[in-house]
Amino acid sequence: MPRTRATPPRRGASVARDSTAPEASDDAAGPIDTGILPELLGFNLRRAQISLWRDFTYTVGSGEVRPGVFSLMVLADLNPGIAQVDLSAQLNIDKASIVGLVDRLEDKGWVQRRRSTVDRRRQGVHLTDEGRRWLKQLRKDMLEHEKRFTRLFTPTELRQLIGFLRRIHS
């Protein structure tokens, strides 16, 4: 489905013309005033994250992989048979959302669900051989991607930065 939209009235919308609006010039010409935005932590964090995200999606796994998928595969590699509910906890996203990720990875043939013999509710996630081969390449791409950003910092700065970020998300 395309973008949803409540109701059509757009162009000649019923919004009354605004009484206090400046009437002189109806264009914002010249340089744009960005106000306090550049000073906000959230604004800068968001933009930084978008920069990394874009670089990641263009370079890691030939654009076939997203950061969440990479993390999921690393976890499945290190913890064979990890429960989807554990992936959910580690990646901090809802278990219902994990299902979709694992579905797509299973369609690609990179992971496999296997019903646990111990607790038959669990559908453990395992990497396939092909998944392992891909992960090897993904790790390489990932490290190059990291490098492109970490090289902007001295080792001390990088340690500081990561410490700051942990303070935010912990």
Add this chain to the structure above:
Amino acid sequence: MPRTRATPPRRGASVARDSTAPEASDDAAGPIDTGILPELLGFNLRRAQISLWRDFTYTVGSGEVRPGVFSLMVLADLNPGIAQVDLSAQLNIDKASIVGLVDRLEDKGWVQRRRSTVDRRRQGVHLTDEGRRWLKQLRKDMLEHEKRFTRLFTPTELRQLIGFLRRIHS
């Protein structure tokens, strides 16, 4: 539309059982091994951003507003009649995506498009009176939201952190 899925084969998928997989235990029991993930800049940046995002969406504008919408309104307030193509450049997202944002804001009655008299291709974005009233509240919510995270840092640390983030996204 719900989540898309290529083909149904999920449960008994045709992926051959993996020869090199550890067969002993098919469950990952005990603590989860997260490997290098916690050391990665991208991983930490992503999680920090998600923390802020969640706090923002729950607290600013009673959950009716996203960071992008807030930024857009600030820009429209400071630059009455700003062109959508300029919003696109400032917010670093495609102009086609801006249209949808402005659509929803216009539906809410917070902004208004007005055809420029100077360049009739331009549909300048203006805040309405109601939009301005909302923005006043949004700014307050926004500053409280920021405070909840900036108070984790000393002024010096915060300056450092923002400097680091700018280095990444500039």
Add this chain to the structure above:
DNA sequence: TATTGTTATACTCTATAACTATA
């Protein structure tokens, strides 16, 4: 009763391609 996994549904963010009106 509680947990694991799943489905259905819905909303947001974002992009690309192709188009219209205007310059």
Add this chain to the structure above:
DNA sequence: TATAGTTATAGAGTATAACAATA
């Protein structure tokens, strides 16, 4: 030809609610 805006389409990310199987 180039630019501003728009539409159609698509896919990713994420959430909530309700449910089945299992514990």
